[in-house]
Amino acid sequence: MKAASKPYLLAAPLVLFLTLTFGLGLGYEISGLTLRHFLAVLGNRDFVVSLVATLSVAAVATLVSNVGGAALAFAMLKARAGGESVRHILQLPVIMPHLVVTVIVFHIFAQTGVLARLAWWLGFIDDPNQFPLLVFDHFAIGIMLVYLYKQIPFVAMVCFDSLRGISHRFGDVGENLGATPWQVTTRIYLPLLKPTLMATALITFAFAFGAFEVPFLLGTPLWRTLPVEAYLLHINIDPDAQARSMAINVIISAISLGLALVYSSALRVVSHVRHSDGDRP
Amino acid sequence: MIKTITIVLMIAALLALTVGCAARPEATKGPSSFDAALRSARGKTVTFYGWGGSAAVNNWFDNVVAPSLLSEYGITLRRVPMNIDEILRKLSTERQANQTRGDMDVIWINGENFYTAKTQDLLYGPFNTRIANFVRHIDPDAPDTNYDFGVAIEGMSVPLGRAQLVFMADSARLDRFPTSAEQLLELARINSGRFTYPAPPDFTGSAFVRNIIYEIVGFEAINNAPVDKAAIKTVIQPALDFLNQLEPYLWEQGRTYPADVTALDRMFLEGQLVWSMSYTPLKAGQLIAQNRAPASLRTFVFDEGNIGNTHYVAIPFNSPNKDAAFVLIHHLISVAMQAAKLDVGNWGDLPVLDLTRLSETERATIAGTNIGQGVLPMSELLTKRLPEIHARKVAIIEELWREEVLQR
Amino acid sequence: MKWGRDVVQLVMWTAAVACVSPLLSLIMLAFSAQWPFPHLLPSLFTADHLAKLLLSPRLVEAVTTSLALALLTTVATLLLVFPAAKAAGLYRFRGREALKLLALMPVMVPAATVTMGLHYFMIRVGLAGTMLGVVIVHTVFAVPYAFRILMYVFEIMGEQQEEQAAMLGAGPLMVFSAVTLPLVMPGMVAAATMSFVISFSQYITTFIIGGGRLLTVPLLLVPHVQGGELHAASVYSLVFIFTALAALVLLRAVVRHYYRETYFLNP
Incomplete structure (x- = not known):
């Protein structure tokens, strides 16, 4: 019925474009690296700490923002007209640059921030130093707040967009057949949303794992995330530091890519099961 | 699909190589003399690339330098805000790609970055003695004419201004200012949790740590130490011990530090800390003039002196308008521009001119400049000015601070 | 309930x-x-720099350049991504997973790394410092978002609707404009929004490839954030936010105008 080459022809422009730009750019940067640089990076005593810290921050941010974002999207779907208005508002955090959000988080959550001032007026504290440390702290709360502010609305927006075209029909049918809202959510919306959530989770994780500005400006100096380590090596005048910085960037990319591969094969298993059940929407 | 990608990649690589060999424009040469530069630069546009994070500095370039450069020399100035790390990254890629006509005519540079640029051969020169105002106004024997963070300049850059680490406190909130390391410890003990400093490698925080090292072990000791981590550690151990002794009385008991001087400033201005520090010696004057701090704000330095360094301008190897670059640099170190730069309403940066070479009226121009309230007089700053050590030792000290003070 | x-x-x-x-x-x-x-409101207000910042010709230049770059990037991204997302969303073929991964790669590799390498080639082919060069690099980083969004839209839509229309005798152009486009329009709007936003907020890539010849709003804004000049940073942030919002509202209004019936009657 259809020429087997059709999907290849459709994909060709994008593949060509990405290999010519992204492929060349990356290839050029890693061509000068040797095993020695990787060993130097891996042998640094701070490396494991950095790796664990970066992974944990990215994992927590991903988990919270995707669960929160999906919940918000469900609420918006349920609210119908109100959901559409909120959909407009969600664009605000999505367009706000991370650096600006960093400034705002400092302004609200620092020990002299808006919350601390409210606490003072309410009589909970009488000195800024008594307010809990939420930026530059060892638990990366400040960093996390920036990611959540940006990512919960992003996830909610993408989920809402991918659901609203189709879901009302399914949801209405479900409710007419006597399903409870909880059943509608878990049996109808969630399966429909699974591929979208898989993608947003991957994107949010990769972003939080590779971002440098936010942990650089709001993190504790005690431990550094891998991208911050890479940046500091990059501006170091030691002649070998540039290459080690690049080696860290390659490691960051490799970890993200590895996780994506594991992830997409998991996704394939999931979707295979679904297709054989014959419930493809 | 993998196969397709491989083939595409190979074609792309081939393409890139062919194009790369084809395009090779002519290299730009520097002007033969300053007068020739003055003549040929008229009508051109010159680009200045440098840090753009200060509205005061930007204002001086955009509203003082640019109009006068246009009216006096017929040259248009285009200022591009770009961090020096990115400037050098760009230049180094352009060097590798053999780009002989770049975008940048003049860059703002000093310290570690000058060392990087010089060793990677990213600069044009030597050129400084071909700038008329350099010969006229600058002392050729001054240490900062010849060395930038201990790195020999060899004519590759021209001083633009002098910075110095200063401390600031509000006299209404702190009745006595610490003018030595010992006093700092004592006052921190009394005002527990109200002092701290930015975590190195923040530029200012790193300078503060060096300043403490000078206080405790002396400039000569660290300056004479070899560029070697173990050797430097032995030399500065007493200073590291002092910082550890200070730590429990700092903000959050020194378990964490502000990420940069910007954060320190905010914590000070919002009343959480009793002191702040700056590399702009007239910063207090600016803050008062802009109404961002009360008039009771005061500047102070340690009795033994504070670290000062000089910032410079240089010309990249691939500057497309080297003649216009010459004229811009000439103009930047004119008496009028240096006086305007000193004015706290503009930038508040110390001049690099050798006052003994100036005429009576020129000296009066400088002396009559408004440096604002709450600041130290230029004479005091200059007598309490300590030199910088070699740029490579700075990175080692930052590493040692992290291991021996922060993570302890 | x-x-x-x-x-x-x-x-x-x-x-x-x-x-x-x-x-x-x-x-x-x-x-x-x-x-x-502990004041809840500023104890001293100022509007000193406001007029100076807002009226500067640099700001006008930056807003115009940012908008132009974002629009071109959006168009380029959609043109590249639409067919590929359709392939990945509708067909099962060897290499589909590879395509999906390739399209996601730009999100996974730190942007500065790729851009620095790309800069080398851009200098060689004369694209460094040009609008086209910057649009290309922005497009690279907008692709992952647009691709994923559109791919799921196609997956959910399925192939049947296009086939039915074709069987009823509609030509390829007719199928595209009367069936495919209206069905994927919400997804297209979402993909366009993300592409626009990604381009509009690019800093490091504009920096490296534009080399300072192209001045955008983030290029003005970021130095003030780094320098702690909250005054200027906030003013530029507000300019940034409102310009982007206005552009997006306009975009949606235009789309709604053209696809009013299908978009609302057949959600």
Whole structure:
């Protein structure tokens, strides 16, 4: 019925474009690296700490923002007209640059921030130093707040967009057949949303794992995330530091890519099961 | 699909190589003399690339330098805000790609970055003695004419201004200012949790740590130490011990530090800390003039002196308008521009001119400049000015601070 | 049931307020001179730099350049991504997973790394410092978002609708404009929004490839954030936010105008 080459022809422009730009750019940067640089990076005593810290921050941010974002999207779907208005508002955090959000988080959550001032007026504290440390702290709360502010609305927006075209029909049918809202959510919306959530989770994780500005400006100096380590090596005048910085960037990319591969094969298993059940929407 | 990608990649690589060999424009040469530069630069546009994070500095370039450069020399100035790390990254890629006509005519540079640029051969020169105002106004024997963070300049850059680490406190909130390391410890003990400093490698925080090292072990000791981590550690151990002794009385008991001087400033201005520090010696004057701090704000330095360094301008190897670059640099170190730069309403940066070479009226121009309230007089700053050590030792000290003070 | 609806409204509007309230912070910061603890409002207001910042010709140049770059990037991204996302969303073929991974790669590799390498080639082919060069690099980083969004839209839409139309005798152009486009329009709008936003907020890539010849709003804004000049940073942030929002509202309005019937009657 259809020429087997059709999907290849459709994909060709994008593949060509990405290999010519992204492929060349990356290839050029890693061509000068040797095993020695990787060993130097891996042998640094701070490396494991950095790796664990970066992974944990990215994992927590991903988990919270995707669960929160999906919940918000469900609420918006349920609210119908109100959901559409909120959909407009969600664009605000999505367009706000991370650096600006960093400034705002400092302004609200620092020990002299808006919350601390409210606490003072309410009589909970009488000195800024008594307010809990939420930026530059060892638990990366400040960093996390920036990611959540940006990512919960992003996830909610993408989920809402991918659901609203189709879901009302399914949801209405479900409710007419006597399903409870909880059943509608878990049996109808969630399966429909699974591929979208898989993608947003991957994107949010990769972003939080590779971002440098936010942990650089709001993190504790005690431990550094891998991208911050890479940046500091990059501006170091030691002649070998540039290459080690690049080696860290390659490691960051490799970890993200590895996780994506594991992830997409998991996704394939999931979707295979679904297709054989014959419930493809 | 993998196969397709491989083939595409190979074609792309081939393409890139062919194009790369084809395009090779002519290299730009520097002007033969300053007068020739003055003549040929008229009508051109010159680009200045440098840090753009200060509205005061930007204002001086955009509203003082640019109009006068246009009216006096017929040259248009285009200022591009770009961090020096990115400037050098760009230049180094352009060097590798053999780009002989770049975008940048003049860059703002000093310290570690000058060392990087010089060793990677990213600069044009030597050129400084071909700038008329350099010969006229600058002392050729001054240490900062010849060395930038201990790195020999060899004519590759021209001083633009002098910075110095200063401390600031509000006299209404702190009745006595610490003018030595010992006093700092004592006052921190009394005002527990109200002092701290930015975590190195923040530029200012790193300078503060060096300043403490000078206080405790002396400039000569660290300056004479070899560029070697173990050797430097032995030399500065007493200073590291002092910082550890200070730590429990700092903000959050020194378990964490502000990420940069910007954060320190905010914590000070919002009343959480009793002191702040700056590399702009007239910063207090600016803050008062802009109404961002009360008039009771005061500047102070340690009795033994504070670290000062000089910032410079240089010309990249691939500057497309080297003649216009010459004229811009000439103009930047004119008496009028240096006086305007000193004015706290503009930038508040110390001049690099050798006052003994100036005429009576020129000296009066400088002396009559408004440096604002709450600041130290230029004479005091200059007598309490300590030199910088070699740029490579700075990175080692930052590493040692992290291991021996922060993570302890 | 009633209770459930209240919870839904509460969750949603709490989120909305949380999204908007930082704007208040920015507006206050833009006008505050002194704001010591524990005052809830600035103790001294100022509007000194406001006029100077807003009226500077550099800002006009930056806004125009940013908008032009974002629009071109959006168009380029959609043109490249639409067919590929259709392939990945509708057909099962060897290499589909590879395509999906390739399209996701730009999100996974730190942007500065790729851009620095790309800069080398851009210099060689004469694209460094040009509008086209910057649009290309922005497009690279917009692709992952647009691709994923559109791919799922196609997956959900399925192939049947196009086939039915074709069987009823519609030509390829007719199928595309009367069936495919209206069906994927919400997805297209979402993909366009993300592409626009990604391009509009690019900093490091514009920096490296544009080399300072192209001045965008983030290029003006970021140095002030780094330098701690909250005044200027807040003013530029507000300019950034409102320009982007206005452009997006306009985009949606245009789309709605053209696809009113299908978009609303057949959600």
